[in-house]
Amino acid sequence: SILAKRLTFTEGPVGFSGSLVPYLNLTATSTTSTTTVTIVVSGEATNPNFNFSSVPALPEDEVLAQLIFGRSMSNLSPLQIAQLAEAAAQLAGIGGSTSLLQNLRSAIGVDDLDVITDEEGGTAVSAGKYLNDRTYVTIQKGDKPGSGKAAIDLDVGRGVKLRGEATDAGEAKGGVFYEREY
CATH class of the missing domain: 2.40.128 (Lipocalin)
Structure with missing residues (x-):
């Protein structure tokens, strides 16, 4: 889940390539009233990469806003924007305890x-x-x-x-x- 938005991964193999750390290639899709968001989690489980895309195509910050809040960045409150920034930082691996x-x-x-x-x-x-x-x-x-x-x-x-x-x-x-x- 991302900020209490539950995601269901619909496809994705998990494999091992010589170590006990699994390699991920998981895909989840979430649909809002105007956008379909696809999240791909790939890489080693200890350091995964997150890629976001949407139909229609939107910038990544707009994709996150649609995924988490179901609306455009321009329609978010300041607290929602702060939550969005915190989620993006956590996904990038730079979130800290001083958010x-x-x-x-x-x-x-x-x-x-x-x-x-x-x-x-x-x-x-x-x-x-x-x-x-x-x-x-x-x-x-x-x-x-x-x-x-x-x-x-x-x-x-x-x-x-x-x-x-x-x-x-x-x-x-x-x-x-x-x-x-x-």
């Missing part, structure tokens, strides 16, 4: 800060904080009426998590989830 977003997260005292774009082009800001090692709280507010929500996740152990959520429209829901990382 603008990390400084902003630290300044406002949250663990996660994200700008989310939905399929209709709506934007929301989400902030999350770990209250302790088992409890995580998220607050999200969008640009549309009734798009705000708050959620709390409680890890009860052995992969079982409880989640409660309430919206500013007065709706509430809860659930039990099982998660296993491997």
